[in-house]
Every structure is written in structure tokens, then in C-alpha cells.
Amino acid sequence: MSIKLNALLNSPWLFHLSTGSCNNCDIEILDCLTPRFDIERFGMLLVGSIKHADVLLITGSGNRKSMERVKRLYEQIPKPCLVVAVGECALSRGMFIHSYNCPIPIDKVIPVDVYIPGCPPKPEAIIAGVVKLIEKVKAGTAKK
Amino acid sequence: MTREEVLGDLRKKFKDDIIEVLDKSPKRVYIEIKPEAIIQVASYIFKDLKARFNTASGVDTRYHMEILYHFLIEDINLLISLRIKIQKPKLEIDSLATIFEGVNWIEREIHEILGINFKGHPDLRRLLLPDDWPDGVYPLRRDYKEWDKNAIRDRGVKCQKQ
Numbered sequence: 001m002s003i004k005l006n007a008l009l010n011s012p013w014l015f016h017l018s019t020g021s022c023n024n025c026d027i028e029i030l031d032c033l034t035p036r037f038d039i040e041r042f043g044m045l046l047v048g049s050i051k052h053a054d055v056l057l058i059t060g061s062g063n064r065k066s067m068e069r070v071k072r073l074y075e076q077i078p079k080p081c082l083v084v085a086v087g088e089c090a091l092s093r094g095m096f097i098h099s100y101n102c103p104i105p106i107d108k109v110i111p112v113d114v115y116i117p118g119c120p121p122k123p124e125a126i127i128a129g130v131v132k133l134i135e136k137v138k139a140g141t142a143k144k
Numbered sequence: 145m146t147r148e149e150v151l152g153d154l155r156k157k158f159k160d161d162i163i164e165v166l167d168k169s170p171k172r173v174y175i176e177i178k179p180e181a182i183i184q185v186a187s188y189i190f191k192d193l194k195a196r197f198n199t200a201s202g203v204d205t206r207y208h209m210e211i212l213y214h215f216l217i218e219d220i221n222l223l224i225s226l227r228i229k230i231q232k233p234k235l236e237i238d239s240l241a242t243i244f245e246g247v248n249w250i251e252r253e254i255h256e257i258l259g260i261n262f263k264g265h266p267d268l269r270r271l272l273l274p275d276d277w278p279d280g281v282y283p284l285r286r287d288y289k290e291w292d293k294n295a296i297r298d299r300g301v302k303c304q305k306q
Contacts, residue, residue: 063274065274092299092300097297097299098297100288100290101273101283103292103295103296104295108296
């Protein structure tokens with residue numbers, strides 16, 4: 001399983017999922033893919049279907065309605081996969097911790113591998129987080 | 145028509161229904177009217193003055209509930225906010241959905257979040273809350289209590305007391 005993951009991380013394909021965010025973190029993720037901070041040169045592609053993805057990027061504080069869909073999507077993504085939580089709202093709901101519509105943080109529902117803090121995190125920070133994760137997996141010391 | 149002409153026209157036509165006019169700034173004016181006259185005033189502003197309906201907002205204060213309807217007249221750059229005060233516990237008002245279509249969804253949202261009943265609305269279903277939300281619990285009221293036993297409301301960090 002670790003050999004497969006090492007091979008897949010030579011050019012991981014990303015799936016972007018927003019569970020009720022204000023769209024700032026989504027704009028910063030899309031900034032990473034445009035020619036200024038170009039991560040497409042490493043082979044990272046944004047795909048439209050969950051069955052084609054290796055890495056799941058989650059933004060937004062988890063709504064009640066979107067948490068059921070997140071569970072179903074995590075069951076459908078082909079394993080081995082990596083989950084990245086981007087932005088303060090995805091880490092621990094941020095300032096919406098007492099809201100009536102966000103009862104549970106995302107990492108109690110699906111296992112998360114890397115947390116990228118910031119509101120929104122700069123594209124340099126997102127790239128640094130993903131690079132640290134890939135190095136950790138290739139060195140063999142990651143959780144999987 | 146200029147701003148003074150519009151305000152003078154409204155004051156003259158609905159002299160009994162207007163309770164108070166607040167001139168907030170050159171671009172905004174708040175007009176408070178009685179709840180019974182909302183359909184006449186709103187259809188006058190929408191049809192005859194050719195204003196555009198922006199949005200509606202609701203608030204739960206200590207003594208009453210308020211709904212504000214915001215209309216925009218673009219040529220003279222004026223935003224008119226119609227304020228309606230509804231006394232608790234009887235929370236009912238006539239719906240504007242029969243006059244113009246744009247107010248359909250915002251009234252559904254105000255109904256499910258604050259619990260105000262709109263009489264004559266064609267389709268008063270749930271819009272944003274999930275299907276397993278309990279009936280009769282309105283989140284943005286002042287007396288809303290947490291009903292969910294499984295909610296986690298701390299960040300999981302234990303602080304060390306020295």
C-alpha cells in the first residue's frame with residue numbers, strides 16, 4: 001500500500017470539496033493552479049470526479065447537510081488517498097464553533113492527514129503544506 | 145423624480161399608515177409603516193415608482209420582531225427600507241409573494257429561521273435547514289437553546305492549571 005501511494009504521489013490528482021465555506025479558501029486554492037504559483041508543472045491536476053482523485057482538499061466548516069455528502073464521498077474515493085484540510089474553518093470550525101448548523105468538526109468524521117491553517121492561507125502556505133506531506137509519505141514515516 | 149419629490153409623494157399618499165420616517169443619509173431612508181398596510185405600500189413602490197426589490201431582513205428584539213424590506217431606486221440612488229414591527233406572541237403578516245416573484249425564497253428563509261407566518265404564501269416549505277431539523281425550533285430567536293446532544297463545542301485542547 002505504501003508503494004502504491006509513493007507511486008501515485010509523483011503526480012497526485014486533486015479533488016476540491018467545499019462544505020459551506022465563504023469561498024476565500026477556494027479562491028486561494030484555485031490561485032495555486034494558475035500560472036503564477038504553478039503547481040500544474042508537478043502534475044497536480046484538478047479533476048471533476050471523485051473516482052479519479054488521489055488527494056481530497058476540504059474547505060469550509062462542516063454543515064449538517066454537507067456532512068452526509070462528505071461521508072459518502074470518502075467512501076467512494078479509491079484508497080490509498082490523502083485528505084488535506086485547508087483553512088481555519090475546516091480545522092475546527094474557526095469562529096463558527098457555537099453555530100447552530102456546525103455541530104461536529106470534520107476530523108471526527110473522516111481521517112485527516114494534513115492541516116493547513118490560515119484565513120485564508122496564502123498559496124505559498126498551501127504549497128508548503130502539501131510538499132511537507134509528500135516528503136513525509138516518501139520518507140515512510142507517515143501514518144499509513 | 146428627485147429624492148424630496150419621492151418622499152413627499154409617499155408621505156402624502158400614505159399619510160395614515162406611516163408612523164415614522166428616518167432620514168439616515170442622502171442615500172438611505174427608513175420608513176416605518178403599520179403591518180396592515182404593507183401590501184399597498186410595497187406594490188406602490190414596486191410598480192409605480194419602478195423600484196427594484198433588493199432583499200429582506202429580520203431581527204428579534206426584546207419587545208417585538210422586525211422585518212425590513214429594502215427597495216432600490218437606481219436613477220436617484222436611493223435605498224428605501226420599509227420597517228414593520230410585529231408584536232409577540234402573534235407572529236403573522238401578509239405575504240408579498242403574490243405581487244412579485246423575487247420575495248418568494250427570502251420569505252421561506254425568514255419563516256424557517258425566525259418563525260414568522262406569511263399568510264397567502266403559495267409554498268412555505270423549508271429552504272436551507274436540513275430535513276431532520278426538529279419542527280418548531282427557530283435558530284435565530286433570542287430564546288433558542290442547544291437541543292443537539294452530540295454537538296462538540298470545545299476545541300479539544302486541555303489547558304494546564306499550574
